[in-house]
Amino acid sequence: METSTKRRRIQRSPSPVYKLDDENDEYEPYIPVAQRRQQKLAKLQSWGASVEQRAKKQQEEIDEREDAQREEELRREKARMERTLLMEAQEVHQKRAAEDSKKTETEKAEEADNEILEAIKSRRKLASDMELAKGIQYIDSLKTSWRPPKYVRERSEEQHQKIREKYHILVDGENIPPPIEHFVDMKVPGPILEYLKANRIVLPTPIQLQGIPAAFSGRDLIGIAFTGSGKTLAFCLPLIMMALEEEMKLPFIRGEGPVGIILCPSRELANQTYENVVTWCSALAKDGKYSQLNTVLCIGGISMSEQSHVMSKGLHIVVATPGRLIDMLEKKRFTFNNCKYLCMDEADRMIDLGFEDDVRNIMSFFKRQRQTLLFSATMPRKIQDFAQESLIKPVLVNVGRAGAANLDVLQVVEYVKQEAKMVYLLECLQKTPPPVIIFSENKNEVDDIQEYLLLKGVEAVAIHGSKSQEERQYAIKSFKSGAKDVMVASGVASKGLDFNDIQHVIIFSMPKEIEDYVHQIGRTGRSGKTGIATTFVNMNTAEQTLLDLKYLLMEAGQKVPPFLSTIDDPRAAQGGTLKGCSVCGGLGHGISNCPKLEDVKRREMASHRGADDGGGY
Numbered sequence: 264m265e266t267s268t269k270r271r272r273i274q275r276s277p278s279p280v281y282k283l284d285d286e287n288d289e290y291e292p293y294i295p296v297a298q299r300r301q302q303k304l305a306k307l308q309s310w311g312a313s314v315e316q317r318a319k320k321q322q323e324e325i326d327e328r329e330d331a332q333r334e335e336e337l338r339r340e341k342a343r344m345e346r347t348l349l350m351e352a353q354e355v356h357q358k359r360a361a362e363d364s365k366k367t368e369t370e371k372a373e374e375a376d377n378e379i380l381e382a383i384k385s386r387r388k389l390a391s392d393m394e395l396a397k398g399i400q401y402i403d404s405l406k407t408s409w410r411p412p413k414y415v416r417e418r419s420e421e422q423h424q425k426i427r428e429k430y431h432i433l434v435d436g437e438n439i440p441p442p443i444e445h446f447v448d449m450k451v452p453g454p455i456l457e458y459l460k461a462n463r464i465v466l467p468t469p470i471q472l473q474g475i476p477a478a479f480s481g482r483d484l485i486g487i488a489f490t491g492s493g494k495t496l497a498f499c500l501p502l503i504m505m506a507l508e509e510e511m512k513l514p515f516i517r518g519e520g521p522v523g524i525i526l527c528p529s530r531e532l533a534n535q536t537y538e539n540v541v542t543w544c545s546a547l548a549k550d551g552k553y554s555q556l557n558t559v560l561c562i563g564g565i566s567m568s569e570q571s572h573v574m575s576k577g578l579h580i581v582v583a584t585p586g587r588l589i590d591m592l593e594k595k596r597f598t599f600n601n602c603k604y605l606c607m608d609e610a611d612r613m614i615d616l617g618f619e620d621d622v623r624n625i626m627s628f629f630k631r632q633r634q635t636l637l638f639s640a641t642m643p644r645k646i647q648d649f650a651q652e653s654l655i656k657p658v659l660v661n662v663g664r665a666g667a668a669n670l671d672v673l674q675v676v677e678y679v680k681q682e683a684k685m686v687y688l689l690e691c692l693q694k695t696p697p698p699v700i701i702f703s704e705n706k707n708e709v710d711d712i713q714e715y716l717l718l719k720g721v722e723a724v725a726i727h728g729s730k731s732q733e734e735r736q737y738a739i740k741s742f743k744s745g746a747k748d749v750m751v752a753s754g755v756a757s758k759g760l761d762f763n764d765i766q767h768v769i770i771f772s773m774p775k776e777i778e779d780y781v782h783q784i785g786r787t788g789r790s791g792k793t794g795i796a797t798t799f800v801n802m803n804t805a806e807q808t809l810l811d812l813k814y815l816l817m818e819a820g821q822k823v824p825p826f827l828s829t830i831d832d833p834r835a836a837q838g839g840t841l842k843g844c845s846v847c848g849g850l851g852h853g854i855s856n857c858p859k860l861e862d863v864k865r866r867e868m869a870s871h872r873g874a875d876d877g878g879g880y
């Protein structure tokens with residue numbers, strides 16, 4: 264029935280599109296097969312697309328959810344990790360704090376000191392730039408023909424050690440040559456022996472009896488011994504012998520030489536060493552058996568034409584300050600083509616402050632292996648270590664603690680108010696007969712003191728870095744000859760100058776660095792004689808300097824005045840061992856408050872401004 268109805272309608276209206284009405288709501292219009300297929304296909308396609316879309320959407324939602332989940336997990340993990348690190352850091356911190364609280368102040372200071380020491384350790388080796396660049400490294404010491412006498416060679420190492428102990432000589436290094444107790448056994452030429460004897464130099468001092476055999480053997484050497492203990496002879500004699508041997512083999516002619524060089528930090532010290540060398544060489548050549556050796560003094564402030572008579576011959580020895588020497592080498596007035604001996608006096612100063620680059624520059628003029636020797640009364644650990652690294656199989660010869668005061672000096676420390684110093688100085692001068700040296704750290708003060716003394720009728724000369732070379736030479740000459748009773752000096756005259764029988768050293772203003780104090784008081788009590796050193800201190804003296812002084816007095820077994828003994832060492836209060844500063848050798852402080860390091864900074868700044876104290880040039 265339904266079918267017939269449908270059929271009827273089909274008949275009535277063949278048109279496929281009819282409007283539906285209520286009665287015919289079951290009516291389904293006829294759709295041709297092809298069209299139906301197409302519709303189905305389209306429907307299928309659209310359905311498929313929507314399925315795809317839905318699936319895609321669903322996937323996107325899943326992805327989003329997963330991303331969010333992952334992010335959340337990451338966030339949680341990060342937070343967990345952060346917490347752990349934070350907690351770990353806190354734990355480490357707490358642990359360290361606990362450990363630190365167990366440490367004494369001394370241990371903490373020592374740690375800080377070591378850190379600073381590490382930081383300043385990174386210095387270039389003491390060698391010429393050419394050697395460093397080419398990687399030239401000498402392995403063995405210089406060969407010499409010198410041998411100790413048979414009876415000395417036959418001694419056992421224990422016997423050598425016994426002799427060293429007898430003279431309080433400490434040594435370090437490989438195959439150390441034996442100590443020799445007599446100049447004659449060192450095979451020193453007769454004329455020199457006679458000259459030494461005539462000047463009351465009969466037996467070698469400890470630094471000489473171990474230092475000279477080591478140097479004669481060609482060994483690099485670090486020689487440390489207290490002020491006035493005869494270091495000059497210990498490093499000049501080996502050079503004289505070396506030059507003599509060369510000259511005897513083949514006499515030097517014009518343009519040849521030098522064989523060796525002695526470097527000094529100040530003109531005055533260079534001049535004094537030069538005079539010693541000339542005297543010893545003249546003594547050697549006196550009886551005509553040995554050749555005349557020629558020595559040149561190479562310092563700023565003097566005209567080299569004065570020495571043209573020496574320069575016109577073969578040259579054996581040069582004594583110099585670094586600045587003028589570099590100048591001469593650059594101008595090719597002589598060369599180092601055959602130079603094989605380099606000695607630095609007051610070496611801690613030479614390779615430390617200010618001169619290090621000059622020394623490196625000088626080394627670059629050497630064309631062959633050399634023997635290098637460093638001598639000083641003060642040589643802090645840091646410089647010893649640095650020097651040892653730069654030398655070839657060095658021998659370290661140490662008589663007493665490096666930087667210790669000469670025990671032949673009676674040290675008196677007095678509290679004198681600043682305004683009372685001048686007046687008290689006059690009183691102090693009465694303590695001993697002349698000659699007396701007065702030291703002040705300040706050039707103006709040196710001039711003021713001299714003026715005051717002259718006004719009071721005291722025959723005084725003055726010397727400091729701002730004086731002309733003539734004034735400096737005049738001061739030294741007239742004081743040495745005894746024409747003047749008192750010399751007022753800044754640091755220039757403190758290191759190495761050997762004046763005859765100084766009775767009394769007055770330190771008008773205490774130097775900040777205890778090494779300088781040791782050198783200053785060391786102008787008296789030389790070559791076995793005794794002397795007095797009076798030092799003025801007051802409120803202006805830094806507490807740390809006073810502490811250094813206190814320990815130095817204690818070490819030397821000197822009287823410590825009450826105002827010094829009451830100064831407490833903050834390190835001692837915390838317990839632990841009290842090690843001296845390895846930068847300046849002061850016993851009363853560590854590196855972290857070393858005045859020398861502060862001075863280095865100041866000097867560096869000053870050198871940028873081109874300031875020059877006139878010291879060695």
Ligand SMILES: Nc1ncnc2c1ncn2[C@@H]1O[C@H](COP(=O)(O)OP(=O)(O)OP(=O)(O)O)[C@@H](O)[C@H]1O
Binds near residue numbers: 492789
């Ligand atoms: N073996 C010796 N016996 C006696 N006197 C000596 C001996 N050797 C050197 N002297 C004398 O000792 C004095 C000091 O010597 P020198 O100037 O060499 O000391 P130094 O150790 O270099 O001192 P500084 O550290 O102050 O430079 C000189 O007058 C010197 O003639």
